[in-house]
Amino acid sequence: MSDTTQTKPAAVPVKGGLVAYLTVDGASTAAEFYAAAFGAETAAAMPPDEQGRTMHIHLYVNGSSMMLSDAFPDHGHPLQAPQSFTMTLMVDDIETWWGRAVEAGATALMPPTDMFWGDRYAQLRDPFGVVWALNQRTP
Numbered sequence: 489m490s491d492t493t494q495t496k497p498a499a500v501p502v503k504g505g506l507v508a509y510l511t512v513d514g515a516s517t518a519a520e521f522y523a524a525a526f527g528a529e530t531a532a533a534m535p536p537d538e539q540g541r542t543m544h545i546h547l548y549v550n551g552s553s554m555m556l557s558d559a560f561p562d563h564g565h566p567l568q569a570p571q572s573f574t575m576t577l578m579v580d581d582i583e584t585w586w587g588r589a590v591e592a593g594a595t596a597l598m599p600p601t602d603m604f605w606g607d608r609y610a611q612l613r614d615p616f617g618v619v620w621a622l623n624q625r626t627p
Contacts, residue, residue: 504552515542525592582624
């Protein structure tokens, strides 16, 4: 991760009006991937339990907060495949963001393309099954 300092989750400010909270298989590994792919910075992280699961990680991604944890099926929080949503990042340089994410291990779904609504748009799938869209406004 970009910063492995572990703090209480409430000790850092939450950025943005809507915060995504993902449950993945390997939250610490996911945070490392998001740092490499999307420049995420760790704002806070709970230490892993004796099984290696992390209850809470708070990241800053492109000016917003994103949070994630491992699944805890023994506490009624099972892992489910991502479905019916796309994480969208509004970016200024889509080719740079795209290239960094693919180099970090994201699967290309749709390369940066000029779209009918006037922006450049692309889609990727991260190693945890989450679909990410990149959108660059064009003047």
